[in-house]
Amino acid sequence: METITIILLLLLAVILSGIFSRMVPLPLPRPLFQIALGAMIGLAADWRVTLDPEIFFLLLLPPLLFLDGWRIPREELFKDGKTIVELALGLVVATVVGMGFFIHWMVPAMPLAVAFGLAAVVSPTDPIAVSAIAQRVSIPKRMMHILEGESLLNDASGLVCLRFAIAAALTGAFSVQDAALNFLWVAFGGIAIGAGFTWIVSRAKSWVSRHYGEEGGAQILISLLIPFGAYLLAEHLHCSGILAAVAAGLTMGFVESTGELEGSTRIRRNTVWDMIQFSANGVIFVLLGEQLPAILASSAETVRATGHQEPWWLAIYVIAINLGLAALRFLWVWASLRLTFFREGDWRSTPNWRIVAAISFAGVRGAITLAGVLTLPLAMNDGSPFPARDLAIFLAMGVIIVSLLAASLGLPLLLKGLEMPAEHDHKAAEDAARVKAAEAAIAEIEKVQHALAEGRSDADLYVSTASRIMDGYRQRIESRVGSPENNALGRRAEEIERRPRLAALKAERAQIFRMVRKRELDSEPARKLIRELDLLEARYTVAA
Numbered sequence: 310m311e312t313i314t315i316i317l318l319l320l321l322a323v324i325l326s327g328i329f330s331r332m333v334p335l336p337l338p339r340p341l342f343q344i345a346l347g348a349m350i351g352l353a354a355d356w357r358v359t360l361d362p363e364i365f366f367l368l369l370l371p372p373l374l375f376l377d378g379w380r381i382p383r384e385e386l387f388k389d390g391k392t393i394v395e396l397a398l399g400l401v402v403a404t405v406v407g408m409g410f411f412i413h414w415m416v417p418a419m420p421l422a423v424a425f426g427l428a429a430v431v432s433p434t435d436p437i438a439v440s441a442i443a444q445r446v447s448i449p450k451r452m453m454h455i456l457e458g459e460s461l462l463n464d465a466s467g468l469v470c471l472r473f474a475i476a477a478a479l480t481g482a483f484s485v486q487d488a489a490l491n492f493l494w495v496a497f498g499g500i501a502i503g504a505g506f507t508w509i510v511s512r513a514k515s516w517v518s519r520h521y522g523e524e525g526g527a528q529i530l531i532s533l534l535i536p537f538g539a540y541l542l543a544e545h546l547h548c549s550g551i552l553a554a555v556a557a558g559l560t561m562g563f564v565e566s567t568g569e570l571e572g573s574t575r576i577r578r579n580t581v582w583d584m585i586q587f588s589a590n591g592v593i594f595v596l597l598g599e600q601l602p603a604i605l606a607s608s609a610e611t612v613r614a615t616g617h618q619e620p621w622w623l624a625i626y627v628i629a630i631n632l633g634l635a636a637l638r639f640l641w642v643w644a645s646l647r648l649t650f651f652r653e654g655d656w657r658s659t660p661n662w663r664i665v666a667a668i669s670f671a672g673v674r675g676a677i678t679l680a681g682v683l684t685l686p687l688a689m690n691d692g693s694p695f696p697a698r699d700l701a702i703f704l705a706m707g708v709i710i711v712s713l714l715a716a717s718l719g720l721p722l723l724l725k726g727l728e729m730p731a732e733h734d735h736k737a738a739e740d741a742a743r744v745k746a747a748e749a750a751i752a753e754i755e756k757v758q759h760a761l762a763e764g765r766s767d768a769d770l771y772v773s774t775a776s777r778i779m780d781g782y783r784q785r786i787e788s789r790v791g792s793p794e795n796n797a798l799g800r801r802a803e804e805i806e807r808r809p810r811l812a813a814l815k816a817e818r819a820q821i822f823r824m825v826r827k828r829e830l831d832s833e834p835a836r837k838l839i840r841e842l843d844l845l846e847a848r849y850t851v852a853a
Contacts, residue, residue, distance in 0.1 A: 323591030337717050340594040340675060344710065347598020365748045366684050367540065369589050371554040372470075373676065376559020378587055378785075385454035393455060395645045397462030403468045404432040404637060410631050412704075418616050419697040422481075423670070423685075426474035427701045429710050432635060433467035434460045435675025441683060448671070448724065452664075456671055465552045465678045469495060471681050472549075479690050480728050500547030501538040503556030511564040518569065521750030524573040527678040529581055535561065568824075576847065581598055592675040597706060604703050611700050628735030631715070634708070639669045663723050670719040673712040678705055736800075740789040745784040754779050807849050814846045 326342040333342075386393065409425035416424070434456065469492065485766045514531055536554045545554035570578075604611075612620050646660035683703035753776050762771035788799025822837050824830040 319347075319592050319595050320588060322350060322595045324406060328421060328593075335717075338713055339591070341713050341717070343591050344598035344601070347595035348601045349598075350595070351602040353600040357369070364683070365535070366680060369542040369593060369681055370551065370677070371536035372533070373583055373589055374464055375553040375558040375561070377457070377464075378555045379561045381457050381461055381559075381562075382454060383559070383562055385451070386458045388456060389451070389458065391454050392645055392649055393458035393462065395648070396455070396641070397457040400497055400638065400641045401429075401463045401466045402431045403641060404634065405429050405467075405474075405789060407433075407637055408630070409474075412630065415629060415699075416616075416700070419700060420478060421699050422474050422478035423695075423701060426471050426478065426685065427682070427704060429471035430678050430701075430705055431630065431674055432470070433463045433670040433674070433677045433681070442518055444719070445481075448720070452671070455668070459672075460677075461555060462660060465499075465549065465555050468551045468677070468681055471684070475684075475686065477751055478695070479686065480586055486686035495549045496552055498546060499543045499552030500556040502543045502548055503553030505698065506539045506542055506553070506562040507535055507557040507560040508564060510538070510635055511561070513568070515569050523571055523574065523802050525571065526578060528570060528574050529578045532561075532578055532582070532583075543753050573844075576844070590676050593679055597679050597709065600702070601706065604706065614810060623703060626704055629710060630704060630708055631711045634672075634712075635669060635715075638672050639665060639763075642668050660737075663804070667720060667723040670716050670723060673716045674705075674709045675713070677711055681705075708751065744786050744789050747785045751779050751782050753783075760796055811849055812847060814842050815847075818842045 323343060323673070326339050326346055329342045330337065330339040340423070351826070391458040405425055405428045408428035408431070409421065412427055413419060413424035473492070510531065514528070518528075535764075536557055539553040540550035544550040611651055612622055618814070643662075643665045646665065650658045650660070679686045682702050685701060687696050688695055758775035759773050760770035788802070818839060821830065821835055821842075825832065825835045
């Protein structure tokens, strides 16, 4: 009962964090409120969540990484692929090596392997926290795509580096040659397993659906099980489960392009995954806050592990690590953008320092850092406590909180009035796709109309009905085949039309609920009508 109560309390804190973040006028991201609420739970209640690292890793990371890979715009990922790889792989390796030696030099009591492990967990960035800031501050789309792509890859690369650091700490030995060969097997094996597993499951699912029909609930459940299956299979074969989950998500985006899934199932599945993403990310940050009082209570013992007595040394270490990460990221981003200009033949241009600073500030640490640092083993192979584990957790928590605060305060100032390079406009491609879809719809309506009306005495009724449906599609085509000015005018007219349509749908729904309350309409037909209105509202809301 106590475990269930704690879980429910954590979920309640996630809900309240969203409410408080909307109430506060400052552009503070939701994770900060979740950390604060978690700390209040840890202080107010005599509950302590003992986290098993392996279970924590398995339950929370695969679905989050899978969803990141699934939903990221693949075209944008490939368009800025070189920049993303430079940030996600090159910067991670530079961070692990540079910050690992820096942390060990600054805190000699922390073994070098553990310092590398801490550097590995603070190297991945978290786009979820940046997205929360972006709700209050407009972050350019291309910058967001680069940050999302970077975080998708550096989550995996950082956690793979953590794996090697933990192995070195436990065994006391490290071979560059063995690590390189093992890395190739771990990385490429994980990618192959994730992609292959997802493709096989998707093909099998499609075959069953074609021959025996589709069951929406089963389709949703399969999508939930895929990341866990890919992760467990990869780990069983001693490959990277993290990379397997990422590859599974990317592959899911490709196999889903067949469009075999029913629309209603897709809507329900998206809702389920939105809830999982919101809950899992929120619970991670609430747990971070819940662990803070215990970590702070042992701060005296933790600071003694550093060779000092005063607790404020811990704050100095946190600030120093954040400054080191920021400086390293700023220099790497500047060099990466400079290299991009050079590849494009524009070797004279230099990156705008505000853009470089904005990308650097946006590299906040979050859920992956916390999840990674909590997977540090509790004990060595001989049963002795893992060295400096509490200190590493404390410093990682400090890095998360400080980076969130710095991004919340720094990004609005850096992005205010900043002129970004022109971004690719998808309006023309979107208009062309709408026209082709409408033409396909008209052709299919004509075919169905002829098949239904053939040989019937009321064929005129079928013709007039089909004509009325086709008029709406023809209007869509006419509004998008003219000049760019006329197309923009047509889109503007649709935007104007959307607001009264949404108002009308809400009025319909309110009237139906009134009839239910007055016992003028039974619940079963009311449920059917409400679902129709909800789907229509979703159509116009998504179009906005």
